[in-house]
Each structure stands twice: as structure tokens, then as C-alpha cells.
Amino acid sequence: MISYPDALARLLGEAAALDSERVDLAFASDRFLARDIVSPHALPGFDNAAMDGYAVRANGETLPADSTYAIAAMHAAGDDTYDYPDAEACEIATGARMPAGFDTVVPVERTERHGDRVRFTVEERRGQNVRHAGSDIRAGEVALPAGRCVDPAAIMLLAALGVDRIDVLRRPRVAIVNTGSELNDGGPLPLAGIHDSNGPFLAASLSRWGAELVGRTRVPDHGEAFHIAVRDALARHADLIVTTGAVSAGRFDFVPAALCALGARELFHKVAIRPGKPLLAARFDHGPLVVALPGNPIAVAVGYRFFVAPILRAMAGLPPERPFRARLDAVPDVREGMQHFGLGELFHDESGLPVARMTPAQAAYRILPYTRANVWLSATDSYTEVVDAWPLDPTDAA
Structure with a gap:
């Protein structure tokens, strides 16, 4: 039986970053950047007003209260007039380009207007309320690094920069095969039937990575259906096959022998973890990785979180995830010699430090505690007062 660190290292040694493709920004959501995005120009692209008011040329460091100015024009956002050479002041709207030579904007709330003249009611500072060109990002600066997920914030920045096509990593092609004659829609x-929960869980989890599901099949515990499902995944050029169930050592645990018969090379079978010990990993030469998970729901959740998700990170070109540390409010007794993964509820103590509490009533078959947790906790051999903690959803760390 292999240790968790050794199993993960062996698995990641078989995973490589996917090739890239160029896509329109409209189709880039939740994809991972294949290379750095360099800003093509400054943002803002020109000095502009930060608020509605009056633009002036300050003659000193301050503009005295009760000073008055003649208003030459109204300067709105989008106006391309750039120069009012003889003007003392102009009314200006938020976002409007600062006319040449004007360096200060006085908010309209601190002014009184009388016809074509304006009076400033309080002392104002030179240079205030102006957004300067390049104050957000400069031309030639790296806007987004390779490996960054294209989330809504990234899309906002890219759209503002006028970047409409980007290079992203190809979506990982993943096939799901759930085994079990007892499973039903x-x-x-x-x-003696149960509803299939593992298939919907994996499909939903993989969608968070932007994975392309090339197959999602449920097969009974006998016959050729499993072979057909795997061969179909191979024909569809899957990068990863995830199976659930039939991976232990019982009469109906046919997955290890079936994968061997199909030509897969076993990387390891059985890992010193709880839950999920029977987990198996294999590789088809010049083909996909296979992660075969046990069938209990929380064993599937652990297998996804701590085996499948790290593979997807590697395929996205991301570095290995690192846990943060949290203090346990009560230390449970667990079996030694294993890597333990448990569900927890994270909160903060009076001093603001992270504290975790083990979610009650955990078991490999119990799903309800999973819905009440907000963090994964892990420890080798036994839990101590300070443990490794991981985001419940691995995409939160991507």
C-alpha cells in the first residue's frame, strides 16, 4: 500500500499541461491562460475626471475658498475637444478627458454657479480628483499571468484593454464511468436500488474546471458495459477517465482486472488514506490517466478533491496547491498509519485566528455532513492541535 504523498507524486508525474488554443474573449470564461497577457496600452488611456465638477488650472498648491472662475464650456465623457487655451475653467463630467493644461477637478457639491462663473466654497488642493493615464496599468506591463483562471474580474480587465482574443489551455477532456447494478436515475x-449521486457530483465538480465531459456512463457490475465505456472514452481522446465503485477486493470489484485487460498500466492500487483506501490509478500508453475511486460518496469526494483536482491543476499548468494551517478546537482519535481527510467547519477565535471544528457524524456513506462543512482537514497518523486545512472546493485555490 502506497502513502498519499508518494501516490500523488506518482500521479502528477504522469500529468502534463495541456496544449493551447486561441479563443474569443466571449468564450474564455473559466479557462486558464496559456501565456502572460501583456497590456497593449495604458489604462486609463488618458487623464480624466474622477467626478462631476469643474476642471481648472491651479496656479499654486491650493485654490483659495471664494475664488471664482469663468466657465468656458461643458466637457462631457467622450468629447474629443482637447484644448481650451484661453479658458479659466470648464464644467466636466466623470470620465471626461482632462483638457490640455487643466490639472484639477473641483466637485460640483463644493461650488456655487452664477451664470457663466463658478465660485469654490472651500479651499481645494491642486491635482485632486484626476485619474492619471496608466494609474491602473501601464502599457507593456503584465496584466494577467499564465495559469490565471479567466474569471469575471479578468474578463473585465481584458475587455477594458480591448483584448478580444486570448490563448488559453485546451479544456481537459474527461470521461466518467459509474459502476453499480444498484444505481438508478x-x-x-x-x-434494493439507490439513486446515483456520484455521477452528478463528479459532473458538477468537473464543470467548475471548465472540463469537457466526453462521456458519462453508468454500468452494472457485470458484463461488457465497463469495457465498452472505457473504449468509448479512449476513442473520444479523453485526457482523464474517472470511475467510481468496483475497485476493492470483493467478488464484484472488477475494475482493476478490467483496466489491465484493456491495456492500462497500473500506477498504484490502494493508498494509505481514510476514506478512500482502495483507490487505483492507471495510465494508457499514449492515452488518458485513469483514477478509479471507491463507491462511497465521501470516498469519491476525497478522491476528487485530493487526486483528481491536483491532476486538473497540473493540466492547467498550475503549481501544486498548498494548505493553510488551522487550530482544531477538539482533537479526535483516529487510526494511525494513515493519511486522514476529514470535513470541518472553519471559524475565527476572538483574536481572529482560524479555528476548525470537525463536522459531526462523519462516515464514508454520509453525505449530509459534507453539505455542512466549509473546509477539508488532513493529518498524517493522527490529528494534532494544528492541522492542514484546504478549501472545500479546489477551484477556490486555482
Whole structure:
């Protein structure tokens, strides 16, 4: 039986960053940048008013209260007039380009206007309320680094820079195969049937990575259906196959032998973890990685979080994830010689430090505690007062 660090290292040694493709920004959401985005120009592109008011040329460091100025024009956002050479002041709107030589904007709330003259009611500072060109980002500066997920904030920046096509990593092609003669879709269940929860969970989890599902199949615990599903995933050029169930050592645990018969090379089988010990990993030469998870729901959640997600990070060109540390408010007794993954609820003590509490009533088959947790906790051999903590959703760390 292999240790968790050794198993993960062996698995990541088989994973490589995907190739890239160029896409329109409208189709780039949740993709990962294949290379740095360098800003093509400054942002803002010109000095502009930070608020509605009056633009003036300050003759000193301050503009005295009760000073008055003649208003030459109204300067709105989008106006291309750049020069009012003889003007003392001009009315200006938020975002409007600062006319040549004007360096200060006085807010309209601190002024009194009388016809074509304006009076400033309080002392004002030179240079105030002006957004300077390049104060957000300069031309030639790296706007977004390679490996960055194209989230809404990234899209906002790229759109503001006028970048409409970017190079992103290809979506990972993933196939899901759920085994179990007892599994059913929604609706009335047969006497010994259960609803399939692993398939929907994995599909939803993989969608957070922008994965392309090239197959999602449920097969019984006998016959050729598993072979057909895997061969179909190979034909669809899957990068990763994730299976659930039939991976232990019982009469109906056929997955290890079936993968061997299909030509997969086993990387390891059985990992010193709880839950999820029977987990298996394999590789098809010149083909996909396979992660075969046990069938219990929380074992699937652990397998996804601590095996599948690290593979997806590697495929996205991201460095390995690092945990943060949290103090446990109560230390549970656990079996030694294993890597333990547990669900926890993170809060902060009076001094603002992170504290975790183990979610009650955890078991590999119990799903409800998963819905009440907000963090994963892990420890080797036994929990101590300070443990590793991980975001519940691995995409939060991407």
C-alpha cells in the first residue's frame, strides 16, 4: 500500500499541461491562460475626471475658498475637444478627458454657479480628483499571468484593454464511468436500488474546471458495459477517465482486472488514506490517466478533491496547491498509519485566528455532513492541535 504523498507524486508525474488554443474573449470564461497577457496600452488611456465638477488650472498648491472662475464650456465623457487655451475653467463630467493644461477637478457639491462663473466654497488642493493615464496599468506591463483562471474580474480587465482574443489551455477532456447494478436515475426505486449521486457530483465538480465531459456512463457490475465505456472514452481522446465503485477486493470489484485487460498500466492500487483506501490509478500508453475511486460518496469526494483536482491543476499548468494551517478546537482519535481527510467547519477565535471544528457524524456513506462543512482537514497518523486545512472546493485555490 502506497502513502498519499508518494501516490500523488506518482500521479502528477504522469500529468502534463495541456496544449493551447486561441479563443474569443466571449468564450474564455473559466479557462486558464496559456501565456502572460501583456497590456497593449495604458489604462486609463488618458487623464480624466474622477467626478462631476469643474476642471481648472491651479496656479499654486491650493485654490483659495471664494475664488471664482469663468466657465468656458461643458466637457462631457467622450468629447474629443482637447484644448481650451484661453479658458479659466470648464464644467466636466466623470470620465471626461482632462483638457490640455487643466490639472484639477473641483466637485460640483463644493461650488456655487452664477451664470457663466463658478465660485469654490472651500479651499481645494491642486491635482485632486484626476485619474492619471496608466494609474491602473501601464502599457507593456503584465496584466494577467499564465495559469490565471479567466474569471469575471479578468474578463473585465481584458475587455477594458480591448483584448478580444486570448490563448488559453485546451479544456481537459474527461470521461466518467459509474459502476453499480444498484444505481438508478431519479424516480421510483426498485427494492434494493439507490439513486446515483456520484455521477452528478463528479459532473458538477468537473464543470467548475471548465472540463469537457466526453462521456458519462453508468454500468452494472457485470458484463461488457465497463469495457465498452472505457473504449468509448479512449476513442473520444479523453485526457482523464474517472470511475467510481468496483475497485476493492470483493467478488464484484472488477475494475482493476478490467483496466489491465484493456491495456492500462497500473500506477498504484490502494493508498494509505481514510476514506478512500482502495483507490487505483492507471495510465494508457499514449492515452488518458485513469483514477478509479471507491463507491462511497465521501470516498469519491476525497478522491476528487485530493487526486483528481491536483491532476486538473497540473493540466492547467498550475503549481501544486498548498494548505493553510488551522487550530482544531477538539482533537479526535483516529487510526494511525494513515493519511486522514476529514470535513470541518472553519471559524475565527476572538483574536481572529482560524479555528476548525470537525463536522459531526462523519462516515464514508454520509453525505449530509459534507453539505455542512466549509473546509477539508488532513493529518498524517493522527490529528494534532494544528492541522492542514484546504478549501472545500479546489477551484477556490486555482
